[in-house]
Amino acid sequence: xxxxxxxxxxxxxxxxxxxxxxxxxxxxxxxxxxxxxxxxxxxxxxxxxxxxxxxxxxxxxxxxxxxxxxxxxxxxxxxxxxxxxxxxxxxxxxxxxxxxxxxxxxxxxxxxxxxxxxxxxxxxxxxxxxxxxxxxxxxxxxxxxxxxxxxxxxxxxxxxxxxxxxxxxxxxxxxxxxxxxxxxxxxxxxxxxxxxxxxxxxxxxxxxxxxxxxxxxxxxxxxxxxxxxxxxxxxxxxxxxxxxxxxxxxxxxx
Numbered sequence: 001x002x003x004x005x006x007x008x009x010x011x012x013x014x015x016x017x018x019x020x021x022x023x024x025x026x027x028x029x030x031x032x033x034x035x036x037x038x039x040x041x042x043x044x045x046x047x048x049x050x051x052x053x054x055x056x057x058x059x060x061x062x063x064x065x066x067x068x069x070x071x072x073x074x075x076x077x078x079x080x081x082x083x084x085x086x087x088x089x090x091x092x093x094x095x096x097x098x099x100x101x102x103x104x105x106x107x108x109x110x111x112x113x114x115x116x117x118x119x120x121x122x123x124x125x126x127x128x129x130x131x132x133x134x135x136x137x138x139x140x141x142x143x144x145x146x147x148x149x150x151x152x153x154x155x156x157x158x159x160x161x162x163x164x165x166x167x168x169x170x171x172x173x174x175x176x177x178x179x180x181x182x183x184x185x186x187x188x189x190x191x192x193x194x195x196x197x198x199x200x201x202x203x204x205x206x207x208x209x210x211x212x213x214x215x216x217x218x219x220x221x222x223x224x225x226x227x228x229x230x231x232x233x234x235x236x237x238x239x240x241x242x243x244x245x246x247x248x249x250x251x252x253x254x
Contacts, residue, residue: 002098004132004133005024005103006112006136006137007021007025007105008110008137008139008140009108011145011208011241012206016145018137020137025105026054026056026059028104028105029059029098030061031107032104033047033063034064035065037068042237042239046209062093064093067086068082069081069082070082083120084124087121087125087128091130101131106118109139110142115184119136122134142243143245146203146245150204150214160179161181162175163184167187173193173194182246186243188227188230194246199220199247200218201246203216203244205230205233206237215229218249219246
């Protein structure tokens with residue numbers, strides 16, 4: 001049997017690891033680290049650094065090339081095909097390195113429950129007949145890192161929060177009935193579709209990392225500034241991970 005631990009590692013800062021995450025990493029027989037291409041080499045470098053800092057025993061660390069999603073295909077079809085390819089890659093690595101079973105660890109950015117597909121990919125292995133037990137070690141999400149960086153509460157006083165994606169924001173605009181909106185997986189500037197008056201934005205990129213960048217203010221003023229800075233950061237580093245929170249100005253509570 002494969003005892004699979006999906007370990008939330010926060011946003012790249014080793015200080016974000018919980019004691020449970022450190023224990024799970026040190027109890028693993030194998031840790032798989034995905035390589036995402038030269039443009040995103042920083043991501044595997046951060047995973048390597050985390051392993052070097054917290055591992056105290058001889059856990060085997062194996063790196064493998066992560067399949068690439070077809071950016072030209074229909075989005076959901078491309079995601080399904082990509083997840084199947086990743087599941088096949090996991091299965092291949094397990095067959096090579098844990099043929100008799102054991103404890104496997106995968107390090108997941110943020111938390112496995114929030115806009116991450118590791119749990120869905122693991123379910124594909126189960127559905128395919130693999131004897132696998134999945135355990136989740138929760139991690140600090142980019143939303144938590146964002147609100148901490150700006151020293152602000154996530155929700156207005158006694159108010160709800162809507163979490164969505166850049167794709168959904170572009171397609172449907174401000175979510176109906178929402179006061180506070182968190183936007184993830186934005187390929188760039190989805191907030192530009194909104195009428196900016198009365199909206200405050202808090203934005204962060206590379207949260208928890210050495211290159212962390214923050215901005216905030218009225219969307220009418222901060223939006224163009226964030227879009228330009230985001231493009232510059234992406235060009236400089238070759239990749240970007242960012243998240244932002246927007247709130248109707250009159251409901252900016254305590």
